[in-house]
Amino acid sequence: MTTPRGYRGSLQGVVAAGAAPHGYTLALWTATAVTVSARDTPSATDALALLTGATLTYVTVGAAAHGGPGRPLARTAPPAGPVWAALHLPTAALGAVLSALLAHVLSGLLLWGLVGATATGVYLLGSAAQFRWAGSDRRPSPPSPVPTAPTRGTAMTLVLDPAAQNLLFREARTANTFTDTPVTDEQVQEIYDLVKYGPTSMNQQPLRMVLVRSDDARARLVRHMAEGNRKKTETAPLVALLAADNEFHEQLPTVFPHFPQAKDVFFTERTVRERSAALNAALQVGYFIIGVRAAGLAAGPMTGFDADAIDKEFFPDGDHSVLAVVNIGNPGTDPWFARNPRLAYDEVVSTV
Numbered sequence: 001m002t003t004p005r006g007y008r009g010s011l012q013g014v015v016a017a018g019a020a021p022h023g024y025t026l027a028l029w030t031a032t033a034v035t036v037s038a039r040d041t042p043s044a045t046d047a048l049a050l051l052t053g054a055t056l057t058y059v060t061v062g063a064a065a066h067g068g069p070g071r072p073l074a075r076t077a078p079p080a081g082p083v084w085a086a087l088h089l090p091t092a093a094l095g096a097v098l099s100a101l102l103a104h105v106l107s108g109l110l111l112w113g114l115v116g117a118t119a120t121g122v123y124l125l126g127s128a129a130q131f132r133w134a135g136s137d138r139r140p141s142p143p144s145p146v147p148t149a150p151t152r153g154t155a156m157t158l159v160l161d162p163a164a165q166n167l168l169f170r171e172a173r174t175a176n177t178f179t180d181t182p183v184t185d186e187q188v189q190e191i192y193d194l195v196k197y198g199p200t201s202m203n204q205q206p207l208r209m210v211l212v213r214s215d216d217a218r219a220r221l222v223r224h225m226a227e228g229n230r231k232k233t234e235t236a237p238l239v240a241l242l243a244a245d246n247e248f249h250e251q252l253p254t255v256f257p258h259f260p261q262a263k264d265v266f267f268t269e270r271t272v273r274e275r276s277a278a279l280n281a282a283l284q285v286g287y288f289i290i291g292v293r294a295a296g297l298a299a300g301p302m303t304g305f306d307a308d309a310i311d312k313e314f315f316p317d318g319d320h321s322v323l324a325v326v327n328i329g330n331p332g333t334d335p336w337f338a339r340n341p342r343l344a345y346d347e348v349v350s351t352v
């Protein structure tokens with residue numbers, strides 16, 4: 001799904017960004033109106049009690065959702081679901097009904113404080129449940145093949161289409177089984193032609209790739225894989241060996257032409273080249289995995305293998321170091337291990 005441009009695109013953006021504020025406005029306004037009709041016009045202190053009840057409830061629910069009052073506010077929108085998930089009628093109506101009941105038994109500051117608290121609490125808890133239920137966030141694992149529709153939380157600041165965000169990141173998984181559908185050289189070339197633009201230091205591009213296609217090569221590779229990686233490496237439609245070229249500096253005058261001396265100024269020592277090649281080719285491995293996902297395929301990267309043996313077997317020139325073996329294809333039966341938790345933003349990022 002692509003986001004339309006022009007007026008319709010703007011309208012979509014306004015509706016999507018306004019979904020939660022719209023619902024909360026309705027909920028609080030309706031609860032207040034119902035209470036006024038059951039009682040009387042609130043005094044200024046009643047209005048402040050409403051404000052206090054609503055604010056305290058908002059902060060309390062927010063702290064519970066974030067794991068504490070000191071945690072940073074999540075910068076994500078609700079899980080992306082269908083438009084109807086923003087149907088705020090049930091939550092606003094429930095808040096109004098509860099407010100009317102309160103107005104029959106209470107009055108004054110207590111009543112108005114509780115009306116603010118009730119409308120806020122019912123709206124937050126109810127609409128979160130509604131978005132959760134309507135979005136596919138509750139699914140245990142993505143369908144096979146990797147989906148292309150937006151189904152999860154969509155950050156408001158990202159400009160990448162939500163469907164692409166899901167395809168490349170949220171819904172993408174590491175596959176351990178594959179269907180028989182072949183992966184063609186054309187697909188691999190398109191993937192490479194996309195990810196070759198990923199940045200490397202001095203544009204050195206040390207990644208080299210060997211596509212393992214023949215039965216003989218597959219058998220020679222599988223015997224160097226760790227036991228747990230053998231079956232999937234035997235059965236994946238395509239296996240790619242991703243290696244660092246430790247002699248990448250020979251290409252520098254071509255790929256970094258405005259500083260042709262770089263080759264001799266920085267990279268005369270093999271150990272320096274190996275370090276730089278390992279870092280930059282590993283970056284390119286990451287770009288490649290994302291590129292595989294961009295092709296609608298699943299990748300199964302592995303480092304569980306005898307690297308020296310693979311280097312001898314597939315890179316007999318002695319100038320390459322295998323970094324990863326990547327199975328590529330469409331996910332097969334029961335393709336994923338359980339999804340493991342990711343570290344949260346504030347566990348990873350600090351500001352100085």
Ligand SMILES: Cc1cc2nc3c(=O)[nH]c(=O)nc-3n(C[C@H](O)[C@H](O)[C@H](O)COP(=O)(O)O)c2cc1C
Nearest residue numbers: 172173174229301302303304305324336337339340
């Ligand atoms: C560099 C690298 C090496 C990996 N090595 C192995 C491996 O040897 N065997 C294996 O079964 N999985 C391997 N994995 C898969 C990871 O365990 C998996 O990508 C990670 O747990 C995330 O899984 P998910 O994408 O399903 O959430 C490797 C992944 C990467 C990126």
